[in-house]
Amino acid sequence: MFEVIKFSKKSKARLGIIKTFHGEIKTPAFVPVATKGTIKALPQIFFKEIGIQLAFVNTYHLVNHPGAEIIDKAGGIHKYANLNLPLMSDSGGFQVFSLAQKKRVKLRNDEETILVKIEEDRVVFRSNFNNKELEFTPEKSIDYQIKIGADLVMAFDECITYPTTYDYAKKATQRTHSWLLRCLDYFSKNKKNYQYIYGIIQGSVFEDLRKESAKFVINQPVDGIAVGGVSVGESKEEMRLAVNWISDYLPKDKPVHLLGVGRIDDIIDLVVYGIDTFDCSEPTRIARTGWLYQINDENNLKDFLTIIDIEKNIYKENFEKVDQKCNCYVCQNFTKAYLHHLFKEKEILASVLATYHNLYLMERFFEKIREEIANDKL
């Protein structure tokens, strides 16, 4: 399922290939987020020309709408959403974090309710979509993911909030471990024949917990390793340490995914620890809010991309291409002034073009990363 083609002589970075039923993925690779079964604002027909290799869908959201059964009936998420590429599905573990962060939400009658309740053997969500209770157990998460039918599924974990205490982090990490065993058990008995499962390392910002978690996960019969609980508010140093600490434990014959990291500098700093895939909502989200990647120095990975805010007035009469050095459809055909106008007017096309462009450059960025690893420069 996974094969390393080349290890860098300079770092733990590696070139690899993940083989799935729906296609092969050259790694390191970026995984655009398609939470509800769509990379927001981007029609599927563009995936290929952008170079998108795989995408990341979310169990929590899809279970709420349209429901795992519907997707199952439709023949799986690939068919249902016309996503003809390898897919990863998140387990809902991140929502344990992201919805718990908000803790309470006001109902119409002014009462407050808790969005997430974490128990030893399950998590109860108060759905933010329809306000119904929604129970996630490791078995349920996996069952949903099997029905959704992504190629690569994530074990159900608890993404620990930051900051946290050592004691809580330890307890939560152990809980994630016991959940992993339940996930693996259920998965092995019920999975679709093409599906693989990733176990998730937690441990928050504590070295011994991270290492302990890494050892535990790696010793289970998982197909891939994911690193979670990162980019939740901790400092960049803490994030780098969290990955560095476990980098020596990472297996060479299994793909390693870093959950939720997609900022340019973070990717550069973390790919050298042996990360193969990165999913992140950032490129598509900032695209929709007017931030565009721009090639800064195409010969220097560290300076490869910068960000411009296309809504700034300086672009109002800037009739240059969006990015002089970019070959994408957007940059070949539209000016900054026009993009500026689309954003100011909140035209839907603004999101479409910006998303296209950002993902295009993200793919070029990862091509550059692969090239650097091939040349032992990274």
Added chain:
RNA sequence: CCAGGGGUGGCGGAGCGGUCAAACGCACCUGGCUGUAAACCAGGCGCCCUUCGUGGCUGCGCAGGUUCGAAUCCUGCCCCCUGGA
């Protein structure tokens, strides 16, 4: 000419004696966005201040007046809208 309605900050539009530098929306400006409750969110938005404040000044068509106090009440003027001759 008669009858009625109205003129509020860049725009729309609340307020109708004090708690009003004036709701709310739009526009504008500044930030933010890392396993997406996100075509989003937060803050600012009369002028002034080496003190950023229960600070000073100006202010609700124009000019006066009543009042301790007026965007709010009164008088005159100017302008706009609707209906009628």
